[in-house]
Amino acid sequence: MAKRPTLTDVAAAAGVSRALASIVMRNAPGASDATRERVLAAASALGYRPDARARLLRSTRSHLLGVVFDVDGAFHTEIVEALYPAAAARGFDVILSARGPRRPEDEAVRSLLDLGSEALLVLAPDSPAEVLAGHPAPIISILQPQADPRLSSAATDEAAGIALAVGHLRELGHRRIAHVDGGSAVGSEARRAAYVRLMEDDGAAPLVLPGGPSETDGMAAARTLLALRTLRSPDALPTAVVVFNDDAALGFLHILGEAGIAVPKALSVVGYDDSRLAALAHVSLTSVRQDPDALAAAAVYAAAAALDGRRAHTLVPPSLTVRSSTAPPPVVDR
Amino acid sequence: MAKRPTLTDVAAAAGVSRALASIVMRNAPGASDATRERVLAAASALGYRPDARARLLRSTRSHLLGVVFDVDGAFHTEIVEALYPAAAARGFDVILSARGPRRPEDEAVRSLLDLGSEALLVLAPDSPAEVLAGHPAPIISILQPQADPRLSSAATDEAAGIALAVGHLRELGHRRIAHVDGGSAVGSEARRAAYVRLMEDDGAAPLVLPGGPSETDGMAAARTLLALRTLRSPDALPTAVVVFNDDAALGFLHILGEAGIAVPKALSVVGYDDSRLAALAHVSLTSVRQDPDALAAAAVYAAAAALDGRRAHTLVPPSLTVRSSTAPPPVVDR
DNA sequence: GGAACGTACTAGAACGATCTAGTCGAGATG
DNA sequence: CATCTCGACTAGATCGTTCTAGTACGTTCC
Numbered sequence: 001m002a003k004r005p006t007l008t009d010v011a012a013a014a015g016v017s018r019a020l021a022s023i024v025m026r027n028a029p030g031a032s033d034a035t036r037e038r039v040l041a042a043a044s045a046l047g048y049r050p051d052a053r054a055r056l057l058r059s060t061r062s063h064l065l066g067v068v069f070d071v072d073g074a075f076h077t078e079i080v081e082a083l084y085p086a087a088a089a090r091g092f093d094v095i096l097s098a099r100g101p102r103r104p105e106d107e108a109v110r111s112l113l114d115l116g117s118e119a120l121l122v123l124a125p126d127s128p129a130e131v132l133a134g135h136p137a138p139i140i141s142i143l144q145p146q147a148d149p150r151l152s153s154a155a156t157d158e159a160a161g162i163a164l165a166v167g168h169l170r171e172l173g174h175r176r177i178a179h180v181d182g183g184s185a186v187g188s189e190a191r192r193a194a195y196v197r198l199m200e201d202d203g204a205a206p207l208v209l210p211g212g213p214s215e216t217d218g219m220a221a222a223r224t225l226l227a228l229r230t231l232r233s234p235d236a237l238p239t240a241v242v243v244f245n246d247d248a249a250l251g252f253l254h255i256l257g258e259a260g261i262a263v264p265k266a267l268s269v270v271g272y273d274d275s276r277l278a279a280l281a282h283v284s285l286t287s288v289r290q291d292p293d294a295l296a297a298a299a300v301y302a303a304a305a306a307l308d309g310r311r312a313h314t315l316v317p318p319s320l321t322v323r324s325s326t327a328p329p330p331v332v333d334r
Numbered sequence: 335m336a337k338r339p340t341l342t343d344v345a346a347a348a349g350v351s352r353a354l355a356s357i358v359m360r361n362a363p364g365a366s367d368a369t370r371e372r373v374l375a376a377a378s379a380l381g382y383r384p385d386a387r388a389r390l391l392r393s394t395r396s397h398l399l400g401v402v403f404d405v406d407g408a409f410h411t412e413i414v415e416a417l418y419p420a421a422a423a424r425g426f427d428v429i430l431s432a433r434g435p436r437r438p439e440d441e442a443v444r445s446l447l448d449l450g451s452e453a454l455l456v457l458a459p460d461s462p463a464e465v466l467a468g469h470p471a472p473i474i475s476i477l478q479p480q481a482d483p484r485l486s487s488a489a490t491d492e493a494a495g496i497a498l499a500v501g502h503l504r505e506l507g508h509r510r511i512a513h514v515d516g517g518s519a520v521g522s523e524a525r526r527a528a529y530v531r532l533m534e535d536d537g538a539a540p541l542v543l544p545g546g547p548s549e550t551d552g553m554a555a556a557r558t559l560l561a562l563r564t565l566r567s568p569d570a571l572p573t574a575v576v577v578f579n580d581d582a583a584l585g586f587l588h589i590l591g592e593a594g595i596a597v598p599k600a601l602s603v604v605g606y607d608d609s610r611l612a613a614l615a616h617v618s619l620t621s622v623r624q625d626p627d628a629l630a631a632a633a634v635y636a637a638a639a640a641l642d643g644r645r646a647h648t649l650v651p652p653s654l655t656v657r658s659s660t661a662p663p664p665v666v667d668r
Numbered sequence: 669g670g671a672a673c674g675t676a677c678t679a680g681a682a683c684g685a686t687c688t689a690g691t692c693g694a695g696a697t698g
Numbered sequence: 699c700a701t702c703t704c705g706a707c708t709a710g711a712t713c714g715t716t717c718t719a720g721t722a723c724g725t726t727c728c
Binding site (some may be wrong): 672675677678683695696 | 705707710711719724
């Protein structure tokens with residue numbers, strides 16, 4: 001429990017001034033190679049580590065990115081991990097603050113600002129753009145594109161994701177493709193609109209089943225589809241469904257299983273997020289994959305740009321992970 | 335982008351000295367009610383928030399708890415969220431640092447120490463006790479009990495958890511209960527030992543199938559069990575299985591399903607962690623529940639105790655969430 | 669050979685708060 | 699009435715670093 005060595009200790013040990021030791025530790029120009037070596041040797045001999053508090057307090061730039069993420073968002077944590085290397089590549093450090101049912105976004109944001117964050121990366125912010133733009137540091141919205149010109153964003157290209165899903169199904173031969181939407185969840189509107197547009201461009205009738213982001217929402221949507229079966233003729237029923245996300249897709253699959261509808265033989269299902277759930281052998285769901293590394297890199301880029309006074313709005317292209325919940329449509333009475 | 339107001343600004347606006355304004359902001363004794371009110375009014379009028387960097391640098395106590403957690407550990411994030419209120423209740427603030435495949439524990443720990451954490455809470459530490467004890471702040475190991483007297487810990491009572499699972503199965507009428515262990519994962523040894531002991535106390539033969547913490551480990555264990563069926567007579571085969579965790583249990587269930595073994599009719603399965611997976615309608619796994627709130631409270635208590643020079647080792651009792659993967663054993667040839 | 673320049677280095681202020689050691693005045697005590 | 703105590707308040711040092719404004723000295727240039 002000995003007290004931490006300070007820069008003064010290092011300077012004394014190396015026989016130089018504090019200021020020069022500081023120059024060496026920051027790897028700043030203004031020291032000869034010989035002293036540089038001597039100071040570094042003294043530092044490591046003493047086990048010196050710069051005190052982040054003093055450093056943050058004094059320096060003009062903190063090089064700190066504050067990140068707000070959801071504790072229960074599985075995909076959020078993937079992005080968080082990708083952010084560490086992405087930030088380091090541009091000379092930033094990362095501090096985290098969790099948001100959750102018992103910790104409001106506002107509190108998370110403020111604690112990061114109090115520590116001197118230069119910019120804030122907020123995953124799927126739930127505060128309105130108005131509030132976000134009011135903070136004294138630039139905000140980068142991750143996963144949710146922002147129309148507000150005062151904000152930056154890095155998000156997945158939802159339209160491209162839906163296009164991948166629909167394209168894959170069409171290639172398999174599907175024509176009657178339905179969509180279970182995400183209700184009022186983040187991204188739902190963009191995905192639904194992209195779906196409707198793709199259908200109309202193809203001259204097909206869109207069929208949107210109201211859903212939501214959770215397993216139970218998916219279950220409800222499946223029950224709606226089952227009810228439709230008693231009303232429509234078989235060749236007016238969808239042979240494939242694109243569901244808002246993996247959680248909802250799982251609920252959807254569950255009800256289908258109970259009703260004895262074989263997936264993918266009778267009906268193909270595509271999810272969205274390519275979460276851990278989708279990859280389970282038990283589930284094996286074809287799903288649209290958002291790229292956490294690309295999102296992280298785009299977000300850090302946007303932060304750097306924002307600090308230069310420029311706004312960036314990046315859309316990251318998703319990919320499709322094909323598993324065993326999709327297959328050609330059944331050949332029926334034709 | 336106006337500069338943040340400082341304590342000096344507040345003091346000037348309220349017509350008092352900086353020191354007195356500080357006393358008021360800290361809610362420390364030494365100010366009259368009248369000035370207290372005046373200073374607080376000035377502070378909120380200016381939108382003043384204390385600068386965490388300066389505060390951390392100067393004050394003798396930082397009241398900061400550093401938390402290291404796994405980005406991919408679903409249960410970890412539940413504890414993280416519970417830690418915020420638990421810490422606040424004892425006057426602590428929380429800062430997070432993620433550990434992951436691309437961010438080693440050591441780096442996470444150091445960044446927290448550099449910011450002045452008074453104690454570190456590490457979820458399921460993977461460094462040896464030796465290394466952990468070498469840090470200049472007390473370490474509280476969460477989820478992994480520690481024998482080392484220099485460390486504190488807050489963990490689930492694994493023996494009690496296994497006893498709950500086995501007890502539940504015995505009440506249902508099971509006598510031949512197997513265990514799929516967790517290989518070298520955290521907690522595996524304790525759970526396996528508890529299982530073996532419970533079996534022996536009952537005069538039953540323990541059957542431990544080698545497993546691990548992942549879905550594929552569970553799948554492998556299930557195949558081992560299936561192979562056993564061809565070697566043993568039916569009344570020497572287990573009628574119930576307690577699996578190391580939910581992930582492995584899911585893989586186990588998957589292979590069982592493929593082999594046409596009905597759960598819970600032919601075989602009962604109990605998981606461990608009561609994770610999101612277990613709660614899925616599609617899975618509905620009976621599982622041992624660890625209590626995140628109790629763990630968080632115990633960890634913060636241990637941190638406070640450690641700062642007083644006392645070590646605490648708390649075991650939190652788990653509970654059992656009964657779902658539909660367990661039922662009475664099949665009545666067979668007896 | 670003196671001005672101009674560049675490199676290596678240093679003294680001391682500054683960041684924004686808290687802490688220490690006081691001052692001041694009013695009321696209590698003997 | 700002098701002394702003591704106590705609450706309200708303040709000046710100035712301090713935390714560990716970075717920043718500003720220099721000094722010292724060797725080299726180059728006309």
